[in-house]
Amino acid sequence: MFGFLKEKLKKVFDKLKKDETAEVKEIEKRLGEEKKVIVKLGKEEKKLGDRKKEIKKELREALNDKDEKMLGSKASGIAKNHQDSSAKEEKIGQKLEKIEEKIEIIEEKKEEKKGFFEKIREKFSGNITEEEFEEFFQDLEIVLIENNLSIKVIDDLKEKMQREIIGTSLKKEDLPEKIQYLLKQRFKEILLEPFDLVEKIKEKKKGPFVIVFFGINGTGKTTTIAKVANMLKKKGLSIVLAASDTFRAASIEQLEKHAANLNLKVIKHEYGSDPAAVAFDAIAHAKARSIDVVLIDTAGRMHTKADLMKEMEKIVRVSKPDLKIFIGESIVGNDMVEQASKFNENIGIDASILTKADVDEKGGAMISIGSVTGKPIIYLGVGQTYDDLEKFNPEKMIKSIF
Ligand SMILES: Nc1nc2c(ncn2[C@@H]2O[C@H](COP(=O)(O)OP(=O)(O)OP(=O)(O)O)[C@@H](O)[C@H]2O)c(=O)[nH]1
Ligand SMILES: [Mg+2]
Known part of the structure; x- marks a missing residue:
């Protein structure tokens, strides 16, 4: 994770230092x-x-x-x-x-x-001029784009750096250190400390704790639900799953398979039925049996993107979740940022889980997602087994970049 970004950043800073020395x-x-x-x-x-x-x-x-x-x-x-x-x-x-x-x-x-x-x-x-800053930032920008940082995040960074660098008393010889410092600061601001999910669930005294998971197709929603269920079960919590993806073929069987492996119950309806109704039933089931947590699986694709958003809105309206978790893949760059932004506008993201971090060398998507949602990333999916869920550690991430 972040190996690529780290190496590229080092090259940019080294180049600057080499010219001087x-x-x-x-x-x-x-x-x-x-x-x-x-x-x-x-x-x-x-x-x-x-x-x-x-x-x-x-x-x-x-x-x-x-x-x-x-x-x-x-x-x-x-x-x-x-x-x-x-x-x-x-x-x-x-x-x-x-x-x-x-x-x-x-x-x-x-x-x-x-x-x-x-x-x-x-x-x-001497002090740094605008031209000199532009020249340096071009190198940095390429590195950041290559590492999946969104254009919005990069523009933000640039603006902040310009303010702190151009026309100030900062000496050129101190530029690499200053840039590193500013990058680090910004990343720290973006990557919020995650809350403790188990604690949060336990804090809720009345009724089941409802979590809806959403994100576009194939990002790992269903797999992540199974991972989260496995983790919560180990912490002594009882769980029921809601098969609210009634759209994609075999989606219900997929969730049922995970449930069977983990010895959990799935509330399901027919394919093509109303996903919000499935969620409603799962919550009623949990209430009736004093089950601690309801995890709602949703579809990642509908006939159109607008349909998908409408359906998510309805699920949220009906189930009144305690948490709305966005599932994004760390390997796709700006696309995911765009998706997250749409979901955030329409439904509101409370936290994110980024999957496939095990196959991502770049890591920039985390920064972008953190920035776009303004909410913490709470876990990373780091493989395909149930235990491959890692609590997100912003400090560790930042250390691995610099
Ligand atoms: N390497 C790796 N693979 C993952 C991870 N999480 C999910 N996958 C894989 O990604 C693929 C898609 O996962 P799903 O859980 O079906 O994704 P989904 O978002 O539910 O997909 P739809 O239901 O089609 O929208 C599967 O092959 C998973 O095994 C992860 O953290 N690492
Ligand atoms: Mg799925």
């Missing part, structure tokens, strides 16, 4: 090399200076020598030495001059480099 590193390397040359020349200068001092001392000693004999015997030697020393001194002087010139050039170069380095620093530490 590579250039600065290059300048630092070059400065380092120049410094080495200066140190080397400095050493040479010192050596020559020492040698000059030595020769001067030698000369002074020889000239100050008061010993006549010594002077006499050494006269020619000293004169020669003096000559040699003077020649040497002259040579050293010339050499030193050259070295001093070189040092001067290097100092100049150093200053030049310093200026250049400052310029580079400036380039990466």
Whole structure:
């Protein structure tokens, strides 16, 4: 889960960081090399200076020598030495001059480099312009779209980021961290902490707790109902299932098969009958037998989409559910967001369960669903067995992205 998104985000941020650091590193390397040359020349200068001092001392000693004999015997030697020393001194002087010139050039170069380095620093530490933000956001946008985040969520994100980045005192060098921070913040706001379903059911003192599950065909409604029933049963709750998908062929048998596996009762009518009436009967059955929970399975497809919405509205009107749970597939992207949005407008979603998370590498649909419904995702379907229902953990999700 989120592996794909995580990897792509990392690439976007790394690219940004690499651009800055590579250039600065290059300048630092070059400065380092120049410094080495200066140190080397400095050493040479010192050596020559020492040698000059030595020769001067030698000369002074020889000239100050008061010993006549010594002077006499050494006269020619000293004169020669003096000559040699003077020649040497002259040579050293010339050499030193050259070295001093070189040092001067290097100092100049150093200053030049310093200026250049400052310029580079400036380039990466200035404030962010609108164009620069656009350029960066394009990369991020592609990654988010690839990972099934809806356009609406992306636009929201962009607007928020623009406000917090462009024209503020934020430095470019801090941009990747800031973007990550803002993404994380936004994801945290969207992915609400789920409520505890079992607790919620137990809190209801009078009558059965009624849950209606809806969503388009094939998303995993019936399978999820079986998973939820299995989980609630393990928590000691009694359950009855309502076969309110009277439209799709074999839908009732499918639910009955799960019920038989889990040792549960199904309330059913004929195919083509009124799904709201089935729900009504299931609730009456639960009331009469003090059953804790009624789980209503619904159709995912009718003759038209408008028919489907009308039918869901009627089921809701008749059954007055305590919870309306949207079942969405995590593997389909923007389509599902569109569906969720429609269901939310028409019926009102209280919570979502996202199925097939086991085969989804992207995970962006969660963010989109959370954003569109403004309600928590409470579980993830993570496989095809009854136990493959995982409590949704927003913190864990966010950690897995960043
Ligand atoms: N891998 C995986 N498969 C799932 C998951 N949930 C459901 N499925 C599979 O998805 C397919 C459709 O599941 P159903 O429960 O029949 O879906 P539905 O929404 O009731 O479909 P309709 O009744 O036709 O609207 C089945 O093959 C399920 O086994 C899940 O979490 N992971
Ligand atoms: Mg079904």
